[in-house]
Amino acid sequence: MTLPFETPAKRREIGPEAFGRIAASLRREAGIALAPEKAALVHGRLARRVRALGLDGFDAYCDLIESREGAAELRAMVNALTTNVTRFFREPHHFDELRRETLPRLVAAARAGAPATIWSAGCSTGEEPYSIALCLLDLAPDAAALGIRILATDLNPEVVETGRKGVYLAEALEPAPGALVRGRFETAPPGPDGAPRLRAGEAVRALVAFKRLNLVGPWPFTRAFDAIFCRNVLIYFDSPTQDDVLRRFAGATTEGARLFLGNSERLGPASAPLFDRGGVTSYIRNAKPAPAA
Ligand SMILES: C[S@@+](CC[C@H](N)C(=O)[O-])C[C@H]1O[C@@H](n2cnc3c(N)ncnc32)[C@H](O)[C@@H]1O
Known part of the structure; x- marks a missing residue:
């Protein structure tokens, strides 16, 4: 099995450079810090978006979210990468x-x-x-x-x-x-x-x-x-x-x-x-x- 962070053999996998660009955008937009161990999670949450947008892979996705035209996708990416788990009377x-x-x-x-x-x-x-x-x-x-x-x-x-x-x-x-x-x-x-x-x-x-x-x-x-x-x-x-x-x-x-x-x-x-x-x-x-x- 190929892990998402390994040297991308396939274009749809996420390489260290694309991961770094996504992490930088997330930090700038939401203050959220992504450790490199989160590469599989990022891949899991964003691969569907890359496909739905008809993009060639994560490098093209990074180009999009860093562009003026990509503002809406950048927001969608932040939403996809945040964790919303909550409960009534959590930590009672x-x-x-x-x-x-x-x-x-x-x-x-x-x-x-x-x-x-x-x-x-x-x-x-x-x-x-x-x-x-x-x-x-x-x-x-x-x-x-x-x-x-x-x-x-x-x-x-x-x-x-x-x-x-x-x-x-x-x-x-x-x-x-x-x-x-x-x-x-x-x-x-x-x-x-x-x-x-x-x-x-x-x-x-x-x-x-x-x-x-x-x-x-x-x-x-x-x-x-x-x-x-x-x-x-x-x-x-x-x-x-x-x-x-x-x-x-x-x-x-x-x-x-x-x-x-x-x-x-x-x-x-x-x-x-x-x-x-x-x-x-x-x-x-x-x-x-x-x-x-
Ligand atoms: C795990 S939930 C916690 C919900 C609730 N406070 C609880 O403890 O059950 C974290 C929430 O923080 C929000 N969040 C993350 N970064 C944020 C930011 N920069 N500004 C505002 N909310 C943010 C996420 O969208 C998410 O809904």
């Missing part, structure tokens, strides 16, 4: 902490006239922001009237659109506490596979605004966040990019705001002084001067 200790530590404070502040915003950065298909919304509604069924909102953003417009629709396989809701889901999701028409589906109800969807946003581009925010979930996203970036985004999170949050990272993600040298330890991979924005986001 964060939702326990959210319900115990963060939301009571935010709801009390909102009742006193200071509404809060929570950011789910790298939200994929919406399971994470809707999990936050279910926790919030459990504590404050009037959260929307109080002005509390969840901003859900992702680089990939397709996953953002899926989140906006809010339709999921019924079995995807199984990890969610039953008491929180009851009455909050409604039956949706089954998909082509006939499997039962549920749609986030009006009260849940009203709390979450979905937008496309690239974390390594500009952030057009006018107000600071009171909590940020950015879990299992930074792991795809190299260390300096991770630390830069984390430093910008500090500049985009209020003092005392909680930052939730994925289980295998940590603060870096520029961001660590700006946060105190919260819980397991959660951090609290401290009073040190905030850098510009």
Whole structure:
């Protein structure tokens, strides 16, 4: 068997030079670092596109994505190479902490006239922001009237659109506490596979605004966040990019705001002084001067 990264015997295989050009484009567009061991994955995800476009091989594909005419294909390539795996109530200790530590404070502040915003950065298909919304509604069924909102953003417009629709396989809701889901999701028409589906109800969807946003581009925010979930996203970036985004999170949050990272993600040298330890991979924005986001 010929591995995709070996000297290309066939034109459709990916050589080290084409891999390097694809990796450079992905890093420039999305901040994502691709290790050489990922050559087989890149081949697996892009070979179909090379064929569908009628191109001669990966060198021609690189010429296309680096050209002005290839802007749409470059975006499609980034979408194809990102990992969108997510689940309702993934890493459940964060939702326990959210319900115990963060939301009571935010709801009390909102009742006193200071509404809060929570950011789910790298939200994929919406399971994470809707999990936050279910926790919030459990504590404050009037959260929307109080002005509390969840901003859900992702680089990939397709996953953002899926989140906006809010339709999921019924079995995807199984990890969610039953008491929180009851009455909050409604039956949706089954998909082509006939499997039962549920749609986030009006009260849940009203709390979450979905937008496309690239974390390594500009952030057009006018107000600071009171909590940020950015879990299992930074792991795809190299260390300096991770630390830069984390430093910008500090500049985009209020003092005392909680930052939730994925289980295998940590603060870096520029961001660590700006946060105190919260819980397991959660951090609290401290009073040190905030850098510009
Ligand atoms: C593995 S999912 C994590 C989803 C969710 N946060 C969770 O933990 O379940 C990673 C998401 O990060 C998004 N992503 C990758 N690079 C990004 C970037 N530069 N800006 C914004 N989102 C990005 C991907 O599109 C993908 O949906």
